[in-house]
Amino acid sequence: MTNIRITEVFTQAMPVLEKLEEAGFEAYFVGGCVRDLLLERPIHDVDIATSAYPEEVKETFAKSIDTGIQHGTVTVLYGGSSYEITTFRTESGYQDFRRPDKVTFVQNLDEDLKRRDFTINALAMNRQGEIIDLFDGLGDLKRRVIKAVGVAEDRFHEDALRMMRAVRFMSQLSFSLEEKTRQAIINNHELLSKISVERIREEFVKLALGKDSRQAFKDFLATGLSEECPGLAGKKDQLSVLTDLKAGPDDEAVFWSLIAVLINLPADKISPFMRAWKNSNAMNQQVRQIVAAFDLLSRGEESDFDLFEIGQENLEAALKLAGLLGKPLSSQVLLDRYNRLPIKAAGELAIDGQWLIKEGIKPSPELGQLLRKALEGVVSGQVENSQAAIAEFLAI
Numbered sequence: 001m002t003n004i005r006i007t008e009v010f011t012q013a014m015p016v017l018e019k020l021e022e023a024g025f026e027a028y029f030v031g032g033c034v035r036d037l038l039l040e041r042p043i044h045d046v047d048i049a050t051s052a053y054p055e056e057v058k059e060t061f062a063k064s065i066d067t068g069i070q071h072g073t074v075t076v077l078y079g080g081s082s083y084e085i086t087t088f089r090t091e092s093g094y095q096d097f098r099r100p101d102k103v104t105f106v107q108n109l110d111e112d113l114k115r116r117d118f119t120i121n122a123l124a125m126n127r128q129g130e131i132i133d134l135f136d137g138l139g140d141l142k143r144r145v146i147k148a149v150g151v152a153e154d155r156f157h158e159d160a161l162r163m164m165r166a167v168r169f170m171s172q173l174s175f176s177l178e179e180k181t182r183q184a185i186i187n188n189h190e191l192l193s194k195i196s197v198e199r200i201r202e203e204f205v206k207l208a209l210g211k212d213s214r215q216a217f218k219d220f221l222a223t224g225l226s227e228e229c230p231g232l233a234g235k236k237d238q239l240s241v242l243t244d245l246k247a248g249p250d251d252e253a254v255f256w257s258l259i260a261v262l263i264n265l266p267a268d269k270i271s272p273f274m275r276a277w278k279n280s281n282a283m284n285q286q287v288r289q290i291v292a293a294f295d296l297l298s299r300g301e302e303s304d305f306d307l308f309e310i311g312q313e314n315l316e317a318a319l320k321l322a323g324l325l326g327k328p329l330s331s332q333v334l335l336d337r338y339n340r341l342p343i344k345a346a347g348e349l350a351i352d353g354q355w356l357i358k359e360g361i362k363p364s365p366e367l368g369q370l371l372r373k374a375l376e377g378v379v380s381g382q383v384e385n386s387q388a389a390i391a392e393f394l395a396i
């Protein structure tokens with residue numbers, strides 16, 4: 001990330017503010033993009049707050065999409081980028097999606113900023129590049145603290161997900177939690193149970209993959225937030241390993257596998273756990289495979305054919321998992337063994353079912369067994385991967 005790129009993002013976005021101002025409205029950059037600009041972090045989305053009502057925003061720009069009119073948000077496409085433009089409002093539009101939104105439009109930026117979650121997220125910037133900072137967000141950026149705007153309890157009652165956001169930002173930014181904010185999370189952690197699992201999962205994964213996850217996991221556990229998460233209630237002791245890892249996880253599937261191992265999930269309980277977190281089937285399957293591979297490798301009895309079946313991706317993931325847990329698996333030896341396998345996929349076998357049929361084997365369970373035998377023979381180096389050698393090996 002460079003300053004040039006950051007400047008570019010805002011330079012590109014300036015005409016959007018300009019157009020709103022020319023149309024007679026106030027408009028500011030707000031929230032995460034201003035925070036990330038000041039922290040010199042990469043900016044992924046530029047949010048704009050304005051005095052214009054959604055209909056007025058739509059009239060100001062040629063191309064727009066109604067992404068969240070009921071929250072006051074219109075997405076505007078301009079100069080090849082898209083911008084979320086939201087009318088000044090109070091009472092968050094961030095409520096759990098199953099609950100009706102109560103959005104009240106307000107007259108000015110100040111009222112809007114007051115209802116934002118943290119001081120570092122309640123900064124705005126105008127077209128002149130001046131920062132509007134009503135709650136000493138700049139000071140908190142310097143002190144590197146996550147502090148709720150105003151009365152923390154109120155902010156968490158407006159949207160309990162913010163408690164998860166607090167620990168997520170700790171991890172991503174390497175910030176600490178301001179004491180009153182921390183106390184408010186301790187007092188209100190039960191509210192998290194009202195929030196949809198999808199939203200909690202999103203924050204949980206961002207926390208896990210953030211650069212300071214170990215510090216953030218400490219507060220995730222100490223404030224009681226973990227007690228409100230699917231499958232994690234009563235597991236604080238096992239999960240405390242997360243605060244003491246050599247490094248944080250950098251891969252989502254490895255992270256879920258780590259959790260599954262830490263809370264001692266038996267193989268048949270991994271799926272229900274992953275589903276409780278509303279993970280995709282693909283993620284669920286990957287995690288089951290990684291944990292199975294990790295268990296097998298931990299026993300140290302894996303054959304070459306086991307390595308073949310595990311496959312490169314899951315092997316690397318299982319080794320990462322072992323690394324996080326400080327397990328002494330000889331990674332290089334295993335990877336070398338894998339790399340020396342004569343074939344890496346069943347498709348590379350010199351014969352297939354068609355070929356066996358041509359050789360006079362009837363489509364039958366026997367055919368499947370022969371294929372499997374050939375595969376095992378080739379993978380384990382017992383037989384060369386050629387049709388002639390395999391035919392002799394199978395005695396057909």
Ligand SMILES: Nc1ccn([C@@H]2O[C@H](COP(=O)(O)OP(=O)(O)OP(=O)(O)O)[C@@H](O)[C@H]2O)c(=O)n1
Nearest residue numbers: 031032033094115116117118121122159161162
């Ligand atoms: N529960 C929430 C979610 C968002 N916001 C406000 O809306 C802004 C934008 O929200 P979002 O994009 O979800 O978060 P960011 O802070 O931008 O973080 P990220 O980098 O993950 O986008 C936040 O900065 C904050 O001012 C809030 O007050 N409460």
Ligand SMILES: [Mg+2]
Nearest residue numbers: 031032033045
């Ligand atoms: Mg954002």
